Amino acid sequence: xxxxxxxxxxxxxxxxxxxxxxxxxxxxxxxxxxxxxxxxxxxxxxxxxxxxxxxxxxxxxxxxxxxxxxxxxxxxxxxxxxxxxxxxxxxxxxxxxxxxxxxxxxxxxxxxxxxxxxxxxxxxxxxxxxxxxxxxxxxxxxxxxxxxxxxxxxxxxxxxxxxxxxxxxxxxxxxxxxxxxxxxxxxxxxxxxxxxxxxxxxxxxxxxxxxxxxxxxxxxxxxxxxxxxxxxxxxxxxxxxxxxxxxxxxxxxxxxxxxxxxxxxxxxxxxxxxxxxxxxxxxxxxxxxxxxxxxxxxxxxxxxxxxxxxxxxxxxxxxxxxxxxxxxxxxxxxxxxxxxxxxxxxxxxxxxxxxxxxxxxxxxxxxxxxxxxxxxxxxxxxxxxxxxxxxxxxxxxxxxxxxxxxxxxxxxxxxxxxxxxxxxxxxxxxxxxxxxxxxxxxxxxxxxxxxxxxxxxxxxxxxxxxxxxxxxxxxxxxxxxxxxxxxxxxxxxxxxxxxxxxxxxxxxxxxxxxxxxxxxxxxxxxxxxxxxxxxxxxxxxxxxxxxxxxxxxxxxxxxxxxxxxxxxxxxxxxxxxxxxxxxxxxxxxxxxxxxxxxxxxxxx
Ligand SMILES: Nc1ncnc2c1ncn2[C@@H]1O[C@H](COP(=O)(O)OP(=O)(O)OP(=O)(O)O)[C@@H](O)[C@H]1O
Ligand SMILES: [Mg+2]
Numbered sequence: 263x264x265x266x267x268x269x270x271x272x273x274x275x276x277x278x279x280x281x282x283x284x285x286x287x288x289x290x291x292x293x294x295x296x297x298x299x300x301x302x303x304x305x306x307x308x309x310x311x312x313x314x315x316x317x318x319x320x321x322x323x324x325x326x327x328x329x330x331x332x333x334x335x336x337x338x339x340x341x342x343x344x345x346x347x348x349x350x351x352x353x354x355x356x357x358x359x360x361x362x363x364x365x366x367x368x369x370x371x372x373x374x375x376x377x378x379x380x381x382x383x384x385x386x387x388x389x390x391x392x393x394x395x396x397x398x399x400x401x402x403x404x405x406x407x408x409x410x411x412x413x414x415x416x417x418x419x420x421x422x423x424x425x426x427x428x429x430x431x432x433x434x435x436x437x438x439x440x441x442x443x444x445x446x447x448x449x450x451x452x453x454x455x456x457x458x459x460x461x462x463x464x465x466x467x468x469x470x471x472x473x474x475x476x477x478x479x480x481x482x483x484x485x486x487x488x489x490x491x492x493x494x495x496x497x498x499x500x501x502x503x504x505x506x507x508x509x510x511x512x513x514x515x516x517x518x519x520x521x522x523x524x525x526x527x528x529x530x531x532x533x534x535x536x537x538x539x540x541x542x543x544x545x546x547x548x549x550x551x552x553x554x555x556x557x558x559x560x561x562x563x564x565x566x567x568x569x570x571x572x573x574x575x576x577x578x579x580x581x582x583x584x585x586x587x588x589x590x591x592x593x594x595x596x597x598x599x600x601x602x603x604x605x606x607x608x609x610x611x612x613x614x615x616x617x618x619x620x621x622x623x624x625x626x627x628x629x630x631x632x633x634x635x636x637x638x639x640x641x642x643x644x645x646x647x648x649x650x651x652x653x654x655x656x657x658x659x660x661x662x663x664x665x666x667x668x669x670x671x672x673x674x675x676x677x678x679x680x681x682x683x684x685x686x687x688x689x690x691x692x693x694x695x696x697x698x699x700x701x702x703x704x705x706x707x708x709x710x711x712x713x714x715x716x717x718x719x720x721x722x723x724x725x726x727x728x729x730x731x732x733x734x735x736x737x738x739x740x741x742x743x744x745x746x747x748x749x750x751x752x753x754x755x756x757x758x759x760x761x762x763x764x765x766x767x768x769x770x771x772x773x774x775x776x777x778x779x780x781x782x783x784x785x786x787x788x789x790x791x792x793x794x795x796x797x798x799x800x801x802x803x804x805x806x807x808x809x810x811x812x813x814x815x816x817x818x819x820x821x822x823x824x825x826x827x828x829x830x831x832x833x834x835x836x837x838x839x840x841x842x843x844x845x846x847x848x849x850x851x852x853x854x855x856x857x858x859x860x861x862x863x864x865x866x
Pocket of ligand 1 (some may be wrong): 416485629630635653654655656657658659661662
């Protein structure tokens with residue numbers, strides 16, 4: 263299943279999504295509770311300054327008396343204490359705000375990180391097919407961005423939701439305290455100002471989905487400029503790639519602007535409606551003041567809280583809109599989690615010894631529904647033998663050997679180790695019994711030693727030395743200043759094809775698995791390197807059961823059996839002597855075209 267075809271159908275199913283994310287929230291529940299409790303006084307304190315204006319103006323400015331419950335407060339008392347009290351409350355609010363921000367960041371990072379860790383574990387175990395079908399950029403962006411959006415914004419939104427809500431409550435209390443008639447008018451108008459926001463939910467979801475796909479494409483192109491750097495320069499593709507990325511970046515611009523076009527008018531409209539509210543309140547307030555039902559202080563306090571109320575209500579509206587985006591992100595995260603593995607690891611058996619017979623029995627296989635790549639393939643190989651696979655390019659040779667460690671599973675038929683289906687073995691046990699040297703040898707960034715240890719983490723110094731010699735790496739390593747501890751890969755020295763190959767051989771050798779898969783590199787090495795690599799391979803193949811996709815004549819000569827694969831069918835099978843004598847045979851043709859010119863190289 264491809265990621266960009268997913269429709270995020272669960273995005274509106276809030277209950278389901280909360281249930282899914284809950285296991286990540288649960289361990290930090292207590293802190294979340296504290297953060298949310300802190301948010302309550304944080305919001306409520308917003309009303310303090312507005313609240314203090316009434317006694318200040320009425321008593322301190324206009325000289326009226328002021329009662330708070332049973333207490334009568336004098337002018338001097340209020341004039342002296344209101345200013346420091348305002349500062350004190352602001353100080354308390356500041357401390358609360360700091361604690362709350364710290365806690366919220368701590369919580370959201372913790373949640374987001376544990377989602378990422380689990381998600382990475384899910385991704386790294388996914389089938390090869392997933393990596394065939396989905397671009398690196400898309401997977402990277404979904405891996406890095408969605409958990410952040412899901413966790414950070416969720417916590418922050420709930421936090422600001424509570425603060426805004428309590429802030430609004432506090433301010434509305436001040437409004438009501440001063441004049442309930444005006445309060446009703448003011449609040450109704452303000453709430454009306456924020457209704458349009460609710461209408462934009464769907465659009466925001468759509469754009470945020472498209473944005474991820476385009477963002478992924480940009481990352482993929484960027485990755486390609488790294489890995490494909492030489493091809494890009496060699497074929498003068500810079501301009502094409504530049505234009506492609508430019509177009510993608512433009513596309514994000516268009517997407518973003520289409521959203522802004524639809525949402526940008528919200529804010530001004532809201533301001534206008536809110537100002538209408540204030541204008542209206544002033545008109546009504548004027549009458550109340552003249553008729554003596556409202557003091558100047560109350561009016562000033564009222565208008566101030568109404569102005570202050572704009573912010574929390576706006577934030578509430580924004581939060582409610584954001585929440586849609588957050589749930590889209592959560593649903594995308596869990597879609598990745600729900601990706602089904604096709605390679606099921608349900609076997610219980612261990613591959614305890616080198617199998618006496620490995621058999622492909624009527625195996626058919628296709629990478630996708632459209633075309634079958636292997637058709638009803640059957641062959642056997644005995645312990646200690648070497649099977650050479652030859653045939654046309656694209657015929658399915660690499661595919662055959664990819665089925666053995668179950669990078670892919672057969673569509674029909676069976677692969678048997680001593681009559682036991684390989685699906686009955688534990689996957690790691692099966693894979694432990696096979697060493698591979700691939701056509702393109704991927705090495706990790708790190709030292710040469712690190713790369714060899716991939717084959718056996720706990721190898722001793724002696725074991726390493728042995729494989730370094732057997733893979734004929736010693737001569738090369740001795741020329742390096744840091745020897746086997748030389749950094750290679752992204753930030754290290756560059757290696758030649760032959761050197762890479764020999765490191766890969768050493769890595770396979772130290773694994774010391776009873777079965778060896780060798781997808782020989784087609785690229786011709788020079789005479790000397792060719793011979794060294796050949797010797798290294800001979801050492802690797804010693805006493806093993808070997809599947810070799812042969813491009814070298816010497817390998818074929820040494821093979822116990824050769825199978826000729828043509829467009830997914832085995833068309834000939836036998837030893838070199840047998841096959842070469844089939845007049846008009848495919849092998850004979852292939853031999854004449856591909857291998858004969860190597861004769862002098864092997865036989866000299
Ligand atoms: N991951 C994949 N997804 C889909 N199709 C694939 C995949 N890998 C290979 N194929 C297709 O399967 C067919 C067989 O490919 P395979 O790599 O097995 O050929 P091959 O015999 O090893 O060729 P070569 O000698 O060039 O390495 C080809 O048509 C190829 O396009
Ligand atoms: Mg191949």
